[in-house]
Amino acid sequence: xxxxxxxxxxxxxxxxxxxxxxxxxxxxxxxxxxxxxxxxxxxxxxxxxxxxxxxxxxxxxxxxxxxxxxxxxxxxxxxxxxxxxxxxxxxxxxxxxxxxxxxxxxxxxxxxxxxxxxxxxxxxxxxxxxxxxxxxxxxxxxxxxxxxxxxxxxxxxxxxxxxxxxxxxxxxxxxxxxxxxxxxxxxxxxxxxxxxxxxxxxxxxxxxxxxxxxxxxxxxxxxxxxxxxxxxxxxxxxxxxxxxxxxxxxxxxxxxxxxxxxxxxxxxxxxxxxxxxxxxxxxxxxxxxxxxxxxxxxxxxxxxxxxxxxxxxxxxxxxxxxxxxxxxxx
Numbered sequence: 001x002x003x004x005x006x007x008x009x010x011x012x013x014x015x016x017x018x019x020x021x022x023x024x025x026x027x028x029x030x031x032x033x034x035x036x037x038x039x040x041x042x043x044x045x046x047x048x049x050x051x052x053x054x055x056x057x058x059x060x061x062x063x064x065x066x067x068x069x070x071x072x073x074x075x076x077x078x079x080x081x082x083x084x085x086x087x088x089x090x091x092x093x094x095x096x097x098x099x100x101x102x103x104x105x106x107x108x109x110x111x112x113x114x115x116x117x118x119x120x121x122x123x124x125x126x127x128x129x130x131x132x133x134x135x136x137x138x139x140x141x142x143x144x145x146x147x148x149x150x151x152x153x154x155x156x157x158x159x160x161x162x163x164x165x166x167x168x169x170x171x172x173x174x175x176x177x178x179x180x181x182x183x184x185x186x187x188x189x190x191x192x193x194x195x196x197x198x199x200x201x202x203x204x205x206x207x208x209x210x211x212x213x214x215x216x217x218x219x220x221x222x223x224x225x226x227x228x229x230x231x232x233x234x235x236x237x238x239x240x241x242x243x244x245x246x247x248x249x250x251x252x253x254x255x256x257x258x259x260x261x262x263x264x265x266x267x268x269x270x271x272x273x274x275x276x277x278x279x280x281x282x283x284x285x286x287x288x289x290x291x292x293x294x295x296x297x298x299x300x301x302x303x304x305x306x307x308x309x310x311x312x313x314x315x316x317x318x319x320x321x322x323x324x325x326x327x328x329x330x
Contacts, residue, residue: 251293261308
């Protein structure tokens with residue numbers, strides 16, 4: 001009975017070894033089998049399954065700077081291609097009109113970059129003769145892998161962008177030459193006429209004189225100090241050309257055109273003291289108003305200006321010599 005059992009055990013073991021031998025892989029020198037990469041499998045590495053290879057290459061990044069430039073310049077372009085399971089792709093970069101999608105210039109904007117390694121950033125070198133006219137253009141990357149599969153474009157990885165070429169700025173027109181400035185000849189005082197303040201007065205100090213510094217401007221007349229209410233008269237015969245009020249400056253004032261062609265500007269009158277109107281003819285010594293301190297004034301005085309060539313059209317002159325002649329003082 002023990003001999004029979006031993007025989008059965010031997011048979012079972014023989015069957016088990018036979019089954020194991022039938023399912024074991026054939027032995028090879030390296031202990032495993034590999035399929036080498038070739039053009040037929042898209043340049044993939046050894047041992048990669050078909051599911052580990054991207055179907056088409058993708059422009060994982062596209063850097064274009066600047067997006068707006070003047071004519072005569074081209075943007076700096078750098079790109080990086082991604083395709084899992086592929087090591088090298090063939091790349092071209094093209095620029096064409098955004099409106100027509102026709103290439104702007106066949107030779108200068110179609111750059112064959114050549115074979116580039118996947119996963120590496122590559123900068124584009126434009127030909128020196130490349131030029132684009134003003135307009136909107138598409139910068140587009142084109143790639144193909146060893147099996148001919150071309151670049152896939154998606155919303156996330158479009159592989160292209162738009163740039164704008166601006167025209168050259170127009171040259172600024174030359175500035176017109178300024179009119180030659182003729183030197184101002186001081187007015188020659190005339191003895192005909194009367195002093196404009198009829199009462200006690202003072203010519204003041206240097207701050208009262210023509211050309212003295214003022215906030216934002218220089219003094220264009222002479223200040224004659226006198227008591228408030230002192231009559232102010234027309235120095236010569238003439239015509240009143242302006243009667244007005246300036247709150248932050250002259251206060252109540254009168255402008256008159258003298259018979260000798262000069263304009264006289266008199267201001268800071270007392271409120272309500274002006275007794276002439278525009279267009280009125282006046283004679284030498286006729287009262288115009290009274291000394292006051294209206295407008296921008298620190299005390300009662302008459303501000304007196306002489307203009308040659310028209311008030312605010314010509315130029316003011318220093319009136320002190322004329323005032324002294326009228327006053328009969330040296």
